[in-house]
Amino acid sequence: xEQSPAxxxxxxxxxxxxxxFRISLAKNRDLYLxxxxxxxxxxxxxxxxxxxxxxxxxxxxxxxxxxxxPWVGFAHFERFFNSYYFWRLIKNxxxxxxxxxxxxxPIPILLALMLNEVKNKFFKRFVQTVTYAPHFLSxxxxxxxxxxxxxxxxxxxxxxxxxxxxxxxxxxxxxxxxKTLYVFSGVWQQMxxxxxxxxxxxxxxDPQLHEAATVDGAGRLRRIxxxxxxxxxxxxxxxxxxxxxxxxxxxxxKVYLMQNAMNMxxxxxxxxYVYRSGILGAQYSFSAAVGLFNSVVNxxxxxxxxxxxxxxxETSLW
Amino acid sequence: xxxxxETAIKPSVGDKIFDIVxxxxxxxxxxxxxxxxxxxxxxxxxxASAVLNGEVxxxxxxxxxxxxxxxxxxxxxxxxxxxxxLYTVFGTSINLLMTIIAAYPLSRKDFYGRNVLTAVFVFTxxxxxxxxxxxxxxxxxxxxxxxxxxxxxxxxxxxxxxIMRTFFQTAIPIEIQESAMxxxxxxxxxxxxxxxxxxxxxxxxxxxxxxVGHWNSYFSALIYLTDxxxxxxxxYLREILIQGQVSQLMEGADELARMKKALxxxxxxxxxxxxxxxxxxxxxxxxxxxxxxxxxxxxxKG
Numbered sequence: 097x098e099q100s101p102a103x104x105x106x107x108x109x110x111x112x113x114x115x116x117f118r119i120s121l122a123k124n125r126d127l128y129l130x131x132x133x134x135x136x137x138x139x140x141x142x143x144x145x146x147x148x149x150x151x152x153x154x155x156x157x158x159x160x161x162x163x164x165x166p167w168v169g170f171a172h173f174e175r176f177f178n179s180y181y182f183w184r185l186i187k188n189x190x191x192x193x194x195x196x197x198x199x200x201x202p203i204p205i206l207l208a209l210m211l212n213e214v215k216n217k218f219f220k221r222f223v224q225t226v227t228y229a230p231h232f233l234s235x236x237x238x239x240x241x242x243x244x245x246x247x248x249x250x251x252x253x254x255x256x257x258x259x260x261x262x263x264x265x266x267x268x269x270x271x272x273x274x275k276t277l278y279v280f281s282g283v284w285q286q287m288x289x290x291x292x293x294x295x296x297x298x299x300x301x302d303p304q305l306h307e308a309a310t311v312d313g314a315g316r317l318r319r320i321x322x323x324x325x326x327x328x329x330x331x332x333x334x335x336x337x338x339x340x341x342x343x344x345x346x347x348x349x350k351v352y353l354m355q356n357a358m359n360m361x362x363x364x365x366x367x368x369y370v371y372r373s374g375i376l377g378a379q380y381s382f383s384a385a386v387g388l389f390n391s392v393v394n395x396x397x398x399x400x401x402x403x404x405x406x407x408x409x410e411t412s413l414w
Numbered sequence: 415x416x417x418x419x420e421t422a423i424k425p426s427v428g429d430k431i432f433d434i435v436x437x438x439x440x441x442x443x444x445x446x447x448x449x450x451x452x453x454x455x456x457x458x459x460x461x462a463s464a465v466l467n468g469e470v471x472x473x474x475x476x477x478x479x480x481x482x483x484x485x486x487x488x489x490x491x492x493x494x495x496x497x498x499x500l501y502t503v504f505g506t507s508i509n510l511l512m513t514i515i516a517a518y519p520l521s522r523k524d525f526y527g528r529n530v531l532t533a534v535f536v537f538t539x540x541x542x543x544x545x546x547x548x549x550x551x552x553x554x555x556x557x558x559x560x561x562x563x564x565x566x567x568x569x570x571x572x573x574x575x576x577i578m579r580t581f582f583q584t585a586i587p588i589e590i591q592e593s594a595m596x597x598x599x600x601x602x603x604x605x606x607x608x609x610x611x612x613x614x615x616x617x618x619x620x621x622x623x624x625x626v627g628h629w630n631s632y633f634s635a636l637i638y639l640t641d642x643x644x645x646x647x648x649x650y651l652r653e654i655l656i657q658g659q660v661s662q663l664m665e666g667a668d669e670l671a672r673m674k675k676a677l678x679x680x681x682x683x684x685x686x687x688x689x690x691x692x693x694x695x696x697x698x699x700x701x702x703x704x705x706x707x708x709x710x711x712x713x714x715k716g
Contacts, residue, residue: 119526120526121526130601130602131531133515135534137570141569143538145543145544145547147543148550149547151546211440213436224702226447227443228705232626232698234629234631234691236656236690237691240651241687244683244687245450296710315428349633374545374549375545375637384547387544387545390544391541394540
């Protein structure tokens with residue numbers, strides 16, 4: 097089953113005589129067997145659903161199955177675009193995504209830059225350990241903590257507000273507060289964890305750059321601005337592309353947990369709508385159409401942002 | 415940081431101010447992150463009425479373990495805990511196996527088709543059929559209300575495959591593998607005898623990433639499970655921490671009944687938060703460097 101060991105790196109003379117796939121197959125049959133279950137998994141759980149997304153253009157009837165159901169063209173999309181919910185969903189999904197990007201994206205960078213300037217090793221480690229920790233809380237627990245701390249009667253925050261003479265606010269059921277709470281609780285939970293990447297990029301910077309700049313009389317801020325920031329720019333751009341590309345894919349989990357009848361007008365996003373009308377309401381075709389719309393917009397955004405990043409700077413995903 | 419902009423011209427003074435501002439801001443961040451966590455701890459140990467009356471700020475008051483006793487009398491929570499442990503152990507095993515068997519072939523330069531397969535895998539990160547087709551598939555496969563729905567639809571993460579592949583490529587010298595090959599070692603043997611023993615750190619990272627994911631997830635359970643006896647902990651937590659709260663906020667229940675109910679559940683909520691995160695909280699300080707290592711490896715080739 098094995099070829100001579102010299103052909104391990106596919107550069108042997110045999111490569112010219114037979115197709116590379118044949119050679120690899122003969123030599124690495126066990127590798128192909130090894131990866132086979134993973135390929136099956138991706139086909140079954142990722143590509144079959146992609147095939148199944150055709151129900152968005154059909155009237156899915158359970159007894160007839162996906163292929164047997166009649167085609168209806170863009171009827172479900174039209175219904176969605178003309179529905180009362182459409183603009184509300186777009187506004188909320190996009191608003192939440194942009195808000196999160198604007199606030200949630202720069203803060204980890206700032207944190208990494210600031211931590212990088214700390215000389216006291218113990219303090220640095222302590223801040224890191226503490227700020228990484230919330231990342232491991234589950235979404236349920238995080239939202240549960242929001243409810244606990246923001247409760248109008250017993251919550252810590254409202255008690256502080258009252259202490260300073262204010263009126264308690266029912267944060268969790270007021271639509272005005274929903275987006276802010278969503279974004280800032282996200283910052284609280286993820287800023288430390290998201291800063292790890294930048295921190296790693298910062299520690300890879302050549303110290304000679306800083307020495308040279310110091311000799312030339314550059315202060316701390318100046319060195320941060322002219323050395324640290326440019327050095328981690330590629331990392332920033334890549335993450336910005338990834339984040340922008342997923343603006344519309346606001347995670348279902350947290351929004352759904354924070355959502356209630358009272359704050360619906362600002363908390364209803366595409367994914368929660370798909371869940372409600374699809375899984376709970378069993379309107380499979382219609383919700384599949386809504387979900388497909390979301391996926392397509394996402395994919396387009398990713399491509400566009402990547403294109404822009406490549407035009408403006410030299411960094412891009414592909 | 416903008417504040418010190420003008421003073422930066424004079425290095426020594428500017429740098430001093432910078433340090434002061436920097437340490438102050440970081441301490442503030444530290445407090446904001448740490449205090450809620452600390453408060454949960456002390457509140458769970460305090461007398462419920464003291465917590466409700468706002469007497470607990472920095473130290474626990476009238477220390478009691480009543481809230482924890484309540485947990486152990488709560489059948490739902492214990493059932494949920496057991497289910498979660500089961501899903502986490504079983505799910506993580508599948509995840510790890512799948513990640514290894516995908517990552518190793520992809521790490522080998524002589525594995526023809528690696529680029530195509532990588533593309534096939536990565537494409538699913540950016541485009542998916544969506545919730546409904548996946549749900550219909552799982553339903554059709556008869557996995558609703560079974561453990562399979564908890565572990566199979568997310569059997570492997572592309573991101574983790576890439577992390578692991580990168581590790582295999584960079585951290586394990588290809589020369590060792592080549593010499594084993596010369597000695598007549600099969601690929602499978604190379605993987606089991608040479609590559610995996612050298613990959614302990616990355617395997618640890620993977621187990622942690624996947625296990626935390628399973629432990630904390632509630633979405634699969636929410637859509638695929640309707641049988642309460644199979645619910646994981648997070649779904650029961652949701653009932654205690656969130657649904658109870660919403661109904662309290664929206665119902666106009668009379669003051670007394672509400673206060674009574676609130677008193678009973680108040681410290682339970684804090685205790686439950688700790689109880690749910692106990693495994694992670696206990697392990698976290700020891701595992702921090704592994705988590706960070708995983709993130710950094712991922713970032714190189716993310």
